[in-house]
Amino acid sequence: MDIRQLSYFVAVYEQGSVSAAARLCCVAQPSLSAALRQLEQELGVTLFARLPKGVTPTEDGEKLYGHAGRLLSQLQSLKASFSQPVARVKFRLGLIRALGVERMSQLLREFSNNVQGLELHLVEPDEHCDARIITPQLLKAGEAFQPFWHDSYLLAMPPGTPLSLQAEVHLADFEQLPLIKRTPCDAWNTLYPELVRRGIKADVRADIQTIEYALGLVSAGVGCALVPNFDTLLQRQDIVLRPIVQLKLERQLGLAYRKNQTSASLTVLRQLCQPVP
Structure with a gap:
């Protein structure tokens, strides 16, 4: 068992799909599937039930996900402790309820990976924030709205x-x-x-x-x-x-932000929140 296998496993778990996880990890699907089978063989368990559309974790898969998440988080913290400190970039993102855990987790992960030093605060949509993911009905005066879900x-x-x-x-x-x-x-x-x-x-x-x-x-x-x-x-x-x-x-869900607001982190978020075809 190695970090690569655990990273692939976490990606499949969160995406609910081997092909989607392969795209996220920038690896060929056969390579990811092989790594996943090897991990299952080493542990002697089945981690996912294969369905016509995607996969769903088994009880052993649920158990491993908790351990894998902690290990990968600890490894990231270990690497960060030897890195040069970077300037923190605070960003407050307002979220309405029921946005979908999986797709929001992917969006926030990509946002964090693309903004160095990001310190992300998730708040209620009616609190002061730099941007909000809302429905058009909640749009305030002076805000732009970029639909994407x-x-x-x-x-x-x-x-x-x-x-x-x-x-x-x-x-x-x-x-x-x-x-x-x-x-x-x-x-x-x-x-x-x-x-x-x-x-x-x-x-x-x-x-x-x-x-x-x-x-x-x-x-x-x-x-x-x-x-x-x-x-x-x-x-x-x-x-x-x-x-x-x-x-x-x-x-309709979209990204709302003040029309006169500009920042590097908001630009990144706007690029990530492009409409889904």
Whole structure:
């Protein structure tokens, strides 16, 4: 086992895909796959379950991820202790909730790698900050908005529910449907008024704030919840995802910053936040 293997493993874990990890690590996919197989052979375990779209970590993979993250962090700190000190560059980035852990982790890692001496502070979007990742509805006067992520919403439901047998969900299906309300949520703000207008009464079982808790309640069979169409959710076996017809549930995410603001770190972040094709 070596640092290279652990770095490849962490990349696959965070990307949920061997090909995406290979691109991130700037290595050929066969080489990364070979290193991963060698690591599994040395440990005598299977680290990932291969799926039609990507991979998902096994219990042993989850266990190794915690150890690998600490080891790589300690190694980075060790190297930094022998490096010449660099000027610290403070940057406050405001983030709304439910942006997606995997894609945000990749963005922040690339930002840190491209700004030498970056001291990144993640804050609430309404606090003083150098830039914000928000929806257009939260844009303030004097701010520019650079869109780069677009999410549509799906209905997450427990496996085995009658609704999961349908290929798509209609608004009439929400009548007395056990539902988990999540706020703030752009999709909920669109869906609920439309249900009220149509006289459709859903059975709201919980009111929470985070996607993680919502998915936990869905997995436990408490009810259904609106979630963005993150790639990692498509690989989960404990929930079923279905599109909702008759209503367009989506959101636009982008980078907001003051129009008269210029800095080297903001320029880097703007370059990283280019629209996803």
